[in-house]
Amino acid sequence: MSRARAASVLVAFIASLAWVVVTPWCTRDGASVGDFVAAARTLGDELPLGGIVLIHPPWRDDAVAGIRAAGMVQAPAVVTTALAPRHGEPLPPLVALVDEAAPPLPRALRARVVSERLVGAVRVVRFAADAAERAARDLSDALPFAEVSVERADGIVRCVWSPLARRHACPGLPDWVHVGVEELRIAGRAQRCTWAHPVTDGVVVVHFPSVHLQGALTLELALTDGAADNTALAPVHAALMVDEQHALALDKQPGSRGFVRATAPTGPARDAAVELRFTTPSDGQRHACFRLTSERAP
Numbered sequence: 001m002s003r004a005r006a007a008s009v010l011v012a013f014i015a016s017l018a019w020v021v022v023t024p025w026c027t028r029d030g031a032s033v034g035d036f037v038a039a040a041r042t043l044g045d046e047l048p049l050g051g052i053v054l055i056h057p058p059w060r061d062d063a064v065a066g067i068r069a070a071g072m073v074q075a076p077a078v079v080t081t082a083l084a085p086r087h088g089e090p091l092p093p094l095v096a097l098v099d100e101a102a103p104p105l106p107r108a109l110r111a112r113v114v115s116e117r118l119v120g121a122v123r124v125v126r127f128a129a130d131a132a133e134r135a136a137r138d139l140s141d142a143l144p145f146a147e148v149s150v151e152r153a154d155g156i157v158r159c160v161w162s163p164l165a166r167r168h169a170c171p172g173l174p175d176w177v178h179v180g181v182e183e184l185r186i187a188g189r190a191q192r193c194t195w196a197h198p199v200t201d202g203v204v205v206v207h208f209p210s211v212h213l214q215g216a217l218t219l220e221l222a223l224t225d226g227a228a229d230n231t232a233l234a235p236v237h238a239a240l241m242v243d244e245q246h247a248l249a250l251d252k253q254p255g256s257r258g259f260v261r262a263t264a265p266t267g268p269a270r271d272a273a274v275e276l277r278f279t280t281p282s283d284g285q286r287h288a289c290f291r292l293t294s295e296r297a298p
Contacts, residue, residue: 030101033066040072215297
């Protein structure tokens with residue numbers, strides 16, 4: 001490499017490093033924490049289940065803390081400066097609060113902007129949803145905010161969400177008694193669904209305190225292929241409750257691979273408590289998982 005080329009590379013590196021270091025300082029006099037809180041106050045019903053409020057620029061942790069402290073964004077929505085969807089997965093429902101003095105959003109996000117409005121010094125930006133998002137909302141988005149427990153004759157075990165493991169673990173019970181989204185082999189291929197292995201003489205309960213119902217709930221239930229192929233073992237039963245009222249029941253019998261599914265109408269759009277209850281006569285190799293979606297009525 002020539003000296004001139006080496007010098008140009010060095011200059012470019014120093015310039016990029018300076019940009020990273022200096023930009024936060026150059027924009028420190030932009031929107032205040034109060035500005036961000038005021039913009040968050042205007043969101044109203046713009047965030048559906050599992051939505052994310054993205055704060056931009058990403059070094060504005062103070063704005064995140066201020067919005068959380070003010071209670072402007074309630075669970076199961078999340079306010080954060082970080083957005084890292086898994087490869088190939090659609091973006092979650094998303095609204096960005098952008099400091100007008102900040103550098104622009106990433107190009108991939110800018111291409112999906114459908115509307116924006118200015119609230120003081122903060123721009124509220126909405127993005128186009130994927131087709132699958134418009135059709136149905138997977139309740140696994142809200143799993144961190146669910147209440148999971150195991151009910152037995154000798155008492156109730158309250159399970160605890162682990163952000164590191166991305167699942168609800170149940171203290172004192174075997175490791176396989178947990179609830180979390182996993183990639184499992186179902187119907188001959190790897191599929192994502194929520195593991196909920198039932199227990200003998202007990203009930204595994206997954207309770208969502210507030211779900212936005214769009215008109216119908218669809219429940220899918222499966223066993224992993226290895227568990228489904230063992231015809232000598234027990235079925236798995238799932239019951240769906242909406243505001244403590246029975247909505248539907250679903251059984252997964254051994255001997256057949258893939259999901260069974262059923263849909264329950266839920267009436268006009270509204271918020272409601274939704275609960276799943278999983279049981280089995282015998283929990284040997286009952287590697288069960290489910291999908292639950294809120295969607296428009298057919």
